[in-house]
Amino acid sequence: MAEATDKRQSHVVTSEELDGGNGVYIDGKIVLIPQPSDDPNDPLNWSWLKKHLVFASLLPGCFLTDWVITWGTTLFVAQVPTFHMAPPQISHSISGAIFMQGPGGLLAVPLCQRFGRLPVLFWSQFLTLICTIGATYAKGYAGFTACRTLQGFFGAAPQVIGLSMIHDMFFFHERARKINIWGFSFLIGPYLGPFVSGFIITKLDWRHTFGVLCGFYGFSVLMILLFGDETLFDRSEDRKPIERKGIAQRVNLMIGIAGISESHGRPGVWEVTKDLFGLLLRPYLLLPTFGFVTWITMWTIGIVSTITIFLSPPPQGIGPYAFSPTAVSLLFFAPMIGTVFAEFWGHWFNDFLCGRYIRTHGGKYKPEHRLWGVYPAWILGILGLVILGESLQHKYHWIGLAFGWGLNCFSTLGTMVAISAYLLDVFPQQAALASAWINAFRTVGGFCVVYLQTPWVANNGPAVTFGCQAAIVAFFIVSIAATQKFGEKWRAKFPPPTGSRTS
Numbered sequence: 001m002a003e004a005t006d007k008r009q010s011h012v013v014t015s016e017e018l019d020g021g022n023g024v025y026i027d028g029k030i031v032l033i034p035q036p037s038d039d040p041n042d043p044l045n046w047s048w049l050k051k052h053l054v055f056a057s058l059l060p061g062c063f064l065t066d067w068v069i070t071w072g073t074t075l076f077v078a079q080v081p082t083f084h085m086a087p088p089q090i091s092h093s094i095s096g097a098i099f100m101q102g103p104g105g106l107l108a109v110p111l112c113q114r115f116g117r118l119p120v121l122f123w124s125q126f127l128t129l130i131c132t133i134g135a136t137y138a139k140g141y142a143g144f145t146a147c148r149t150l151q152g153f154f155g156a157a158p159q160v161i162g163l164s165m166i167h168d169m170f171f172f173h174e175r176a177r178k179i180n181i182w183g184f185s186f187l188i189g190p191y192l193g194p195f196v197s198g199f200i201i202t203k204l205d206w207r208h209t210f211g212v213l214c215g216f217y218g219f220s221v222l223m224i225l226l227f228g229d230e231t232l233f234d235r236s237e238d239r240k241p242i243e244r245k246g247i248a249q250r251v252n253l254m255i256g257i258a259g260i261s262e263s264h265g266r267p268g269v270w271e272v273t274k275d276l277f278g279l280l281l282r283p284y285l286l287l288p289t290f291g292f293v294t295w296i297t298m299w300t301i302g303i304v305s306t307i308t309i310f311l312s313p314p315p316q317g318i319g320p321y322a323f324s325p326t327a328v329s330l331l332f333f334a335p336m337i338g339t340v341f342a343e344f345w346g347h348w349f350n351d352f353l354c355g356r357y358i359r360t361h362g363g364k365y366k367p368e369h370r371l372w373g374v375y376p377a378w379i380l381g382i383l384g385l386v387i388l389g390e391s392l393q394h395k396y397h398w399i400g401l402a403f404g405w406g407l408n409c410f411s412t413l414g415t416m417v418a419i420s421a422y423l424l425d426v427f428p429q430q431a432a433l434a435s436a437w438i439n440a441f442r443t444v445g446g447f448c449v450v451y452l453q454t455p456w457v458a459n460n461g462p463a464v465t466f467g468c469q470a471a472i473v474a475f476f477i478v479s480i481a482a483t484q485k486f487g488e489k490w491r492a493k494f495p496p497p498t499g500s501r502t503s
Contacts, residue, residue, distance in 0.1 A: 033172040043169040043231045050229075051169045055178065057227040058165055060220035061125050061158035062185035067193035068132065068151050069097045070304050071213050074198035074328060077312060078206040083141040087309055088454055093145040094305060097152030099447035102440035104156035109436045110272035114263050117161050117168070118230040119256030124157035125224060129217040136210040156439060159186050163424055163435035168231035175424060176354065180346040180417050184339060187413045190304045191335040198329025228254070234265065275497040276433050282494050284426060284487045285434060288371070288419045290441045291479030296381060298445025299469045300412045302453040303388070303405060304335070305446070309454060310392060310462075321395070331402060338384075338406030342377065342413035349373060350421055367425035368487040373418030374480050381411025382470045389466025392457075419480075426487075427496050 036044035043051070072079075072094060076087035083090060112120040128151055135147035162182040170178050200209045230253055252258040267275075279285055311323040311331070323331070350373050357369045384407025391400030416438070423434040456465045483490075 037233075037235055039233075042233055042235075043229075044171065044233075046169065053227040054169065054229045054231065055165070055181075057223045057229075058121065058158055058162055059182075059185045060216075060223050061121060061155070062162060062182060063189045063192070064125075064128070064216060064220055065101070065155050065159050065186050065189060067189035067216070068128065068155055068213060069094050069101075069148070069193075070190040071193040071197045071210075072148070072206075073305055073308055074194045074325065075201055075206045075209060076308060077325075078201055078209075082206070083144070085141065087312070090141070091305065091309065091454075092450065093141070093148050095447055095450040096145060096149035098301065098305075098443050098450060100149050100153035101156040101159075101443040102447075104153040105160040105436045105439040105443075106276065108157040108160045109276055109432045110269040112157075112161055112164065112232070112432055113272045114266055114269050115256055115259030116230045116232045116253075116262075117165055118224075118228050118253055119259050120157050121161055121228065122221070122224050122254050123256070124154055125217060125220045128155040129214060129221060132210065132214050132217050136207055136214060152443075156443075159439045160432055160436045162186075163420060164432040165231045167424060167428055167431040168233060176350040176417075176421050177347055179420050179424065180343060180350065183346075183413055183417045183420060184343040187342075187409070187416065188336055188339040190301070191332045191339065191409070194304070194308075195329050195332035195336065198325055198332065202325055225254070230259075272433070275430065276436065278497045279427070279430060279433050280437060282490065282496070284483055284490045284494075285423065285437060287479040287483045288422065289437050292374075292476050293416065293419060293438055294441040294445040295476045296378070296415055296473050297412055297442040298449045299385060299466075299473070300408055301442075301446030302449035302469075303408065305450050306453045306457075307331070307405075310457070321398070331398065331405075334402035334406040335409040338409035339413050341406075342410040342417075345377075345410070346373070346414055346417045349376075350418060366488065367422055367491075368484045370418055370422040370425060371480050371484050373421075374415045375477075377411045377414025377418075378473070378477055378480075380407045381415070382474050384408035384411060385466045385470035385473065389462045389464075389470075392462035392466070394463075426491060429498075430496055 034044070036042050039045070043054075046054075073091070076090045079085075079090050080087065108120050108124070131147050131150040131154060135144055135151065138144035138147055163179070166175055166178045166182060197209055197213075200212055204212075249258065252261075308328055311321045311328050350370065353369060353372055354365070358365050384404045386404070387400055388404030388408065390396065391398075391404055420435070420438060423438070424431055427434040453465075
C-alpha cells in the first residue's frame with residue numbers, strides 16, 4: 001500500500017520518516033492509513049485501551065489453538081494403562097486434531113465475514129471447551145481421539161480471525177508489530193502447553209491434567225465475555241449507525257443474533273467461499289503459503305509432536321536419551337526461548353525494513369519488500385534442523401538439542417510474521433481469507449509428519465532425517481524469491497476478488 005487512497009486524504013505517503021515504525025510522517029504529521037470514519041463505533045476510532053483490550057481477548061484463544069493439541073504430547077506414557085496401547089500409537093490421537101485445524105479455519109472465514117468476528121471467536125472457544133471436557137472423561141481411545149479431533153476443528157478460528165481483527169482496528173504503521181504479537185501467541189502455544197502439562201503429570205493423573213486444560217479454556221471464554229467486541233465495521237456511505245449499549249445488545253452481539261440482523265449488505269457465505277478458493281489461484285498467495293509455509297512449519301510440528309518419544313527411555317522411547325518427565329518438560333524452554341527471541345527480532349526488524357524502503361524510494365512502498373524478512377530466519381531454521389539431527393544421532397549434550405530446536409522455532413515465527421505482513425498488505429480486505437490459507441497449509445504438513453516422523457528416524461537415523469528436512473526447507477525458498485521478483489506483475493494481472501470485501 002503506497003498511497004492513501006481515501007478521498008479525504010490529501011497526501012501521498014512520501015517517506016519523510018517512518019520513525020522506527022511509530023508512524024508515517026508528512027510535514028511532521030502522522031498520515032493514518034486507512035482513514036477512519038466519523039463514527040465513534042469505527043474500531044479505528046477506539047481508544048488505545050479499548051483496542052488493546054479487544055486484542056487481548058483474542059490472544060488466549062491463539063495461545064490455546066495449538067496448546068490444546070500439544071498439551072497431550074507429554075501424557076502418552078501416562079495413558080498407556082488406560083488405553084492399553086504403546087506411546088507411538090497413542091500419539092496418533094493428535095494427528096486428526098492437527099489436520100482439522102485446516103478445515104476449521106476455512107469454515108470460520110465465510111462466517112466471520114458474514115456475521116462478524118466476535119460470535120465466531122466466542123463459539124469457537126466455548127465449543128472447544130466442551131470438547132476438552134469430553135476428552136477429559138472419555139472412556140476409550142476412540143472417544144478420546146474424536147474429542148481431540150473436534151478440539152482442532154473448533155479451536156482454529158482465532159488463528160484465522162486474528163489477521164482480520166488487526167486490519168479492522170489498527171493503522172498501517174501499527175500492523176506489523178501487532179502481527180508479530182499475534183503470531184507469537186499461537187506459535188509459542190505448542191511449546192508452552194506440553195511444558196506446563198509435563199510438570200502437572202508428575203503430580204496428577206492424565207485426566208486431571210486435562211481438567212486443568214479445561215480451566216485454561218474457561219479463562220479464554222471469560223476474556224471474550226469481559227473484553228471482546230465486534231471489529232467488523234461497514235464503511236459504506238449509506239451505512240446506518242448501530243447502537244450497541246446494554247447487556248441485551250452485548251449478548252446478541254456475542255452469540256451472533258446481532259450479526260445475523262446486521263448481515264444485510266455483507267457478502268454471503270457462498271460468495272465468500274468462492275472468493276476463498278479463488279484467492280488460492282493467485283500465485284502471490286499460493287507460493288508463500290503452500291510453497292513455503294507448509295514446508296518450514298511441518299517439521300516444527302513434527303518435532304513437538306514426537307520429541308517425547310525420542311527422549312524417553314525404552315521401552316516407551318526410541319531415542320538415545322533417557323530423560324525423566326521433568327527433564328522433557330524443561331527442554332521445552334528451548335523452543336519457547338527461540339520464539340521469544342523471534343518476537344523481539346520481528347518487533348523491530350519488519351518495521352525497519354518497511355521504513356527504510358519508504359525513505360529510500362521517494363515515498364513509494366512495494367509489499368514484496370516485506371519478504372526480505374524471511375531470509376535471516378530461514379537460514380537459522382536450516383541450521384537448527386541440522387544441529388538437532390546431529391545431536392540426536394551422536395547423543396551430544398542436551399544443549400545441542402536445545403540450541404537446534406530453539407533455532408528452528410525462531411525460524412518459524414520469523415518467517416511467518418514476514419509472510420503474514422506481506423499478505424495483509426496485498427489482501428487488506430481479504431485478511432481472513434489469506435490467514436485461513438496460511439493456517440490450512442501449516443496444518444496439512446503437520447498432520448502428515450506425525451505419521452512419518454517416528455518411522456523415518458527409526459529407519460534412517462536422526463541425522464539423515466533432519467538433514468533431509470533441512471534440505472527441503474532450503475529448496476523451497478525459491479517460492480519466496482519468485483514472489484519477490486514477479487509478485488508486482490502477478491498482483492496487476494490477478495487482482496484480489498472483490499466479492500468478499502467487508503469494508
